[in-house]
Amino acid sequence: MIASYIPMFLIIAVGILLATVFFLGSTFLGPKQAKGAEHNTPYESGSESSGGRHVRLSVKFYLTAILFVVFDIEAVFLYPWGIKFRSFGWLGLVEMLGFLGVLVIGLVYCWKKGALEWET
């Protein structure tokens, strides 16, 4: 029982060991130099970083994200249906189209209410 977990523990141990070696290695082997203010700025692909750490994100992101989550989750019902697709026959197809139709109505509602507009 426990024996079957040994490879997993080995991977974890090797991972920790390697990380420690690299971390300590760079500390000991790397050039010693004074760390100024420049050193502590975050590295953003070479361009100057700007703004504070606490940026308040626009509500628009939230709305889009939540719409994505809701419609995305509904797709989960397609998976079991897809597996049994053939044995359901035409009735199953019609029922799934009905389900998707409901989702489309929801999408139309979002669209018409302006939830998909970025600039409002």
Added chain:
Amino acid sequence: MIPIPAFLVLAGILFGIGAVGFLVRRNVLVALMSIELMLNAVNLTFVAFNRAYPRAHVGHTTAFFVIAIAAAEAAVGLAIVLAFFRLRKTVRSDAADILKN
């Protein structure tokens, strides 16, 4: 093969962590996350039990529906928390104290 009771114990622990987190933390967003954790514990229960009845996929199908319910609830919950934040300027549940005797 991990026995079913092990899953149930894990689900129970997860559910307990969620319930305690819901009751102890004063941040409504953490409360939302706690509820998600509890619902995931529910999913684990359903899926684990499904192994006891391999012919019927009751546990699997129910888990799908629980996922959908959790998503719908989270969407509405976040919207309500957002409205609350806009009006009270905080996400601490202590701030929900105007309605009382």
Added chain:
Amino acid sequence: MNDLVTLWVPLAVLGLGVLLLLVDVLTPPKKAAQADVGWLVAVGLLVIFGATFLVDVQGVAAYGAYRTGPWALFFQRLFLVAGALAAFGGVEDVQKRTPGRQGEYWLMMLFSLSGMVLVPGAQNLLLVVVAFELMSIPLYVLAAHGKTDPDEASAKGNAAEAAVKLYFVGALSTAFTLFGLGLLTGLTGTTELARIGAAPLQPLAALGLLFVLGGLGYKIGMVPFHMWVPDTYQGARAPFVAFLSVAPKAAGLAVIAGIFAFGMQTQKSLWVGPLGMAAFLSMAIGNLLAVTQSDTRRLLGYSGVAQMGYVLIALATGEEFGLAMVLFFLVAYLFTNLGAFLVVHANAEAGAGFEVDGLAGLSRRAPKLALALACFLLSLAGIPFVVGFWAKLYVLLAAYRAGLVSLVVAGVVLAVIGLFYYLRLLRAAYMTEPTVSRPDERFGGPALGLAIALCVVAVVGLGLFPKPLLDAATRASHDLGVPAAAPHVGAR
């Protein structure tokens, strides 16, 4: 195709919702803001209600997951009437406060209703859960409706706070119910209501059963899960609260009856104790805390908790007669409580606020409204010749016949305490001088008046002629298939 016919009531409500959605989307915003969409909803629901008397469909759909018959139909009619009355009561308020968002309000109302009408017919726990959530989630949205209304209470975020409380308690109760159902169905291997009670119950399943009771108890506002009730009632809009205080509670009781009285009828000794205890605590705490309230909405909230205690007594009998009395009580409670909330709302519309003192001199300011309030309060208190009297009497009778004598005694004693605060409201309305007297007070519009009038007619009419309702409740209860008179199970 047969399935669609069997499912016609939920489909009709859903169809009305989709119709409204399309109308809402396709009309230009300016035009939509002027329309009274609520009338369409109210009339539509009344048409469906009328059609339930003409269309005679019985049978199962969706491979036995849904069954329609007198039991389901009784609840469906109750929900449709509650929806129509709430629509009449709310149409002017919604039009006045949130003209641009009327569509949303009524859509959520209809979607919630479509979940509700599915609940009593659900024979499969999966459908029970999904229908129950379909009912609950729109209610969270409705509680927050009008949150940015410029009046003073909304600016402080009262509606948002009400929604936060309703939502978090509701979501937590969902998690508990689902976890309980997970244990229950996992150990019995089925989600069919008719078969979950067949297997001998393991300790873990008993724990699951307790979780289910707790989770559903939240939804009906049963002690010790009642804390959200007064806060949400105080913060949300009154016409919505009128709906919230009756229809979801009836749906919750339908589920409790389905799972416990029907599904678990062989394990009765397990759940009679907790249910009886919850009934006693609800009556005691609801009645005692209602005495101290100064806000009419909170007072009615606690009174609602106490009323749920009375229903639970009858439910704890687990017999056909007791369940029939549950149904009778729910109808009485529907008209009485909905009416009372609408009267309180009408008084607040006239600028008198929601405090008990705000009712001062109502008999002089609006005699008809005061008379309606008197009817509702007497019915809530259980005074003869209004429907609430029969409801309380029958519930206690059912409990007595099932041997729950201590609960009957507690119910009678606590009803006397209930008299205090109901009469306090009446005294404010009839015996005190009006604090402000403005001759041009307006107590809401004609639709609100119509809703209150319908409630009064029902409360008085059913109080004088309770027989037809009693017969219908008995038929519906018989249809559920619980034992007619269970053997004595050592209940107190």
